[in-house]
Amino acid sequence: MNNAIAIASVCIKELYRRKDFYVLFVLSALLTIMAGSGSFFNDVNASRYLKELCLLLIWISALVIAVTTAARQIPAEREQRTIFPLLAKPVSRWELIFGKFLGCWFATGIALVMFYALLALVSGLHEHSWPLLNYFQAMWMQWVMLAIVVAMTILGSIVFAAPSSNSTIILVVVLGILFLGAYLHQLAQGMPQPSQTIATVIYFIIPHLEHFDLRVYVVNDLGLVSWRFIGEEFLLALTYTLFFLYAAWALFRRKALNT
Amino acid sequence: MNTDAPSNAGKKPILQIDNLCVEYRSRESKGGVKRAVNGLTLVVREGEVFGFLGPNGAGKTTTMNVLLGFTNASSGNAFLFGTNVREPIARQRIGYLPELTYYYKFLTAEELLRFYAKIFRIPKSETESRIDAVLKLVELDHARKRLIKTYSKGMQQRAGLAQALINNPDLLILDEPTSGLDPIGRMKVREIIQRLKNEGKTVFFSSHELGEVETICDRVAILNQGELKVEGRVTELVSQYQCNLEQLFLKVIGYQPAS
Numbered sequence: 001m002n003n004a005i006a007i008a009s010v011c012i013k014e015l016y017r018r019k020d021f022y023v024l025f026v027l028s029a030l031l032t033i034m035a036g037s038g039s040f041f042n043d044v045n046a047s048r049y050l051k052e053l054c055l056l057l058i059w060i061s062a063l064v065i066a067v068t069t070a071a072r073q074i075p076a077e078r079e080q081r082t083i084f085p086l087l088a089k090p091v092s093r094w095e096l097i098f099g100k101f102l103g104c105w106f107a108t109g110i111a112l113v114m115f116y117a118l119l120a121l122v123s124g125l126h127e128h129s130w131p132l133l134n135y136f137q138a139m140w141m142q143w144v145m146l147a148i149v150v151a152m153t154i155l156g157s158i159v160f161a162a163p164s165s166n167s168t169i170i171l172v173v174v175l176g177i178l179f180l181g182a183y184l185h186q187l188a189q190g191m192p193q194p195s196q197t198i199a200t201v202i203y204f205i206i207p208h209l210e211h212f213d214l215r216v217y218v219v220n221d222l223g224l225v226s227w228r229f230i231g232e233e234f235l236l237a238l239t240y241t242l243f244f245l246y247a248a249w250a251l252f253r254r255k256a257l258n259t
Numbered sequence: 260m261n262t263d264a265p266s267n268a269g270k271k272p273i274l275q276i277d278n279l280c281v282e283y284r285s286r287e288s289k290g291g292v293k294r295a296v297n298g299l300t301l302v303v304r305e306g307e308v309f310g311f312l313g314p315n316g317a318g319k320t321t322t323m324n325v326l327l328g329f330t331n332a333s334s335g336n337a338f339l340f341g342t343n344v345r346e347p348i349a350r351q352r353i354g355y356l357p358e359l360t361y362y363y364k365f366l367t368a369e370e371l372l373r374f375y376a377k378i379f380r381i382p383k384s385e386t387e388s389r390i391d392a393v394l395k396l397v398e399l400d401h402a403r404k405r406l407i408k409t410y411s412k413g414m415q416q417r418a419g420l421a422q423a424l425i426n427n428p429d430l431l432i433l434d435e436p437t438s439g440l441d442p443i444g445r446m447k448v449r450e451i452i453q454r455l456k457n458e459g460k461t462v463f464f465s466s467h468e469l470g471e472v473e474t475i476c477d478r479v480a481i482l483n484q485g486e487l488k489v490e491g492r493v494t495e496l497v498s499q500y501q502c503n504l505e506q507l508f509l510k511v512i513g514y515q516p517a518s
Binding site: 002003006009010013014017018080081082083084085086087088089090091092095254256257258 | 283331375377379
């Protein structure tokens, strides 16, 4: 664990010294402030709409940060050959993968905290209400969902060497799950065999990322989601994350690295 | 040929290679398999400076890759301090300097060393004094707070040497440590190896600079086409063959000068 934390800290250090990460972060933060502080004749619906827009922006930005940073970690280590002095030390390949995962996940966590803090501040000043627990639940669930995405991307980076192709594939898969995941079962009913069976199996296998989306609760002030549900989803996310990280390790552990 | 002197018999073997074979797929070879290393057996004992020689493609780097856990052996075994190289803990007491500098360029030398110190679990109380000592040794103390990407090639190579020494290793594996350096840089690296030798450290290094090897090394091994051709004490080999190391090297690899 010590090695994984050390690798994660270097990973975070790299991110905050990169300009592209800053640009995306600052741009999203500015848009959040601008959209969140908009006032349209004290119209409640317009205000909700803007909040929804801000949350969508946070979702997209966090997803892009998570996927693009995780996709380049291991390929960059190999391409820049920094992996050699690192693995020449008492570091196992599992620790490398887990460290990279932790680094990317914490980095997205830091970005999420900043985004939600800005949103809460701006909309709080505007609406004079502070539903902080709602924001916390939405943020936590999004962060937990991003753990699955980061683990999936790291697995993808072992399979596809080019970060751009990996990022594209993962983004398509994630967006596909987010938009179609909930309806796949219903869609399967109208399909001929064997497509129906395949679609049904996929429905039961895929991580249902849409379950982690609590934006509607925040936008419509629907109150808190049960903590039991949050706990169950966390355990589910943990299972998927560990599965993807294990698969990444299984593929990577015997891979020859030639200097 | 093996001329491992009887005087070495009492010293502990630090690096041990038993009948090592490394094969990889190759379309150019018969049966689609090429043997990069063929039945290599070698012992390096405590306190020795061992030169690992051979022309390009002889199998030196492949052997080092196995020792460092980057590549898996097809058959045979390799041990560092009696532990199989497949175990990451085998690398706890070694320092490795790759041929070219591959370090995190977004870190300063100080940060890089702090990161590796953490990997080696060097206590925090000792870390700073170790960093001071190695940076002074490689004469990079003045540039410790500069990003590695701003270093010259020679400085990067010395930063590499510093990271290889951070854990005060008992065995140093150096892959062509002076390649690409100017004469002053080479001299500095040579002085450092000499100093380590005087401190009783074991050094295993590959080089094409045979004059340098003859000066520094206690023993050498010459590889050609994956097979060990000659192994022994430099002084004994030179007197036995009545020629210098360079001439011996050319003889062993079967080099025929153009008439």
